[in-house]
Amino acid sequence: GQSLEQPSEVTAVEGAIVQINCTYQTSGFYGLSWYQQHDGGAPTFLSYNALDGLEETGRFSSFLSRSDSYGYLLLQELQMKDSASYFCAVRGASGGGADGLTFGKGTHLIIQP
Amino acid sequence: NAGVTQTPKFQVLKTGQSMTLQCAQDMNHNSMYWYRQDPGMGLRLIYYSASEGTTDKGEVPNGYNVSRLNKREFSLRLESAAPSQTSVYFCASSEVVGRLAKNIQYFGAGTRLSVL
Numbered sequence: 001g002q003s004l005e006q007p008s009e010v011t012a013v014e015g016a017i018v019q020i021n022c023t024y025q026t027s028g029f030y031g032l033s034w035y036q037q038h039d040g041g042a043p044t045f046l047s048y049n050a051l052d053g054l055e056e057t058g059r060f061s062s063f064l065s066r067s068d069s070y071g072y073l074l075l076q077e078l079q080m081k082d083s084a085s086y087f088c089a090v091r092g093a094s095g096g097g098a099d100g101l102t103f104g105k106g107t108h109l110i111i112q113p
Numbered sequence: 114n115a116g117v118t119q120t121p122k123f124q125v126l127k128t129g130q131s132m133t134l135q136c137a138q139d140m141n142h143n144s145m146y147w148y149r150q151d152p153g154m155g156l157r158l159i160y161y162s163a164s165e166g167t168t169d170k171g172e173v174p175n176g177y178n179v180s181r182l183n184k185r186e187f188s189l190r191l192e193s194a195a196p197s198q199t200s201v202y203f204c205a206s207s208e209v210v211g212r213l214a215k216n217i218q219y220f221g222a223g224t225r226l227s228v229l
Contacts, residue, residue, distance in 0.1 A: 043156065043218075089155075101156070
């Protein structure tokens, strides 16, 4: 099976930097994704890592270490609108491009002024 | 840009009733998915469809059936609703991009279902 572990809640200050960690166990690995979900909203795609290293998209970056089965999402210059839940996710074990995702339970990010 | 559209947005059922959740996408994606999300939980995959005419079970398929009516539409049916099926249901479609097979999923707004 597949499982992902991430902290349930993180608190940070507006303008600061925060890192949300994710460790995973999978029978086959086909990339680690990150999604953002505001309260009452739908998940939206943020970032994807298939290879080791850092991927940067504006204020958000995501890192992957396949040897450690570990990744993180880094949010810089935090804004109040970044208050949301963040989910890491891996693709299904069959390797097919259409596989659904297995999600972690999510990290609730609280931004304080 | 409609993206992924789900109906209804809210529904209350009595135990034993049946209903169908509708989902349609206008992005010409081959793959579509149904997830459920319970409080404090991540999304769990119920069923998915890699292409028109095919469906496969996900992590939690029991109590559900699906139909991939055409490329655009993927419906989820509860034949005999149970209180354990109270949840928020999300439909998604996806495209696979690039040589690293990035699978980006686009979600509908969700259906909030209560079974009494």
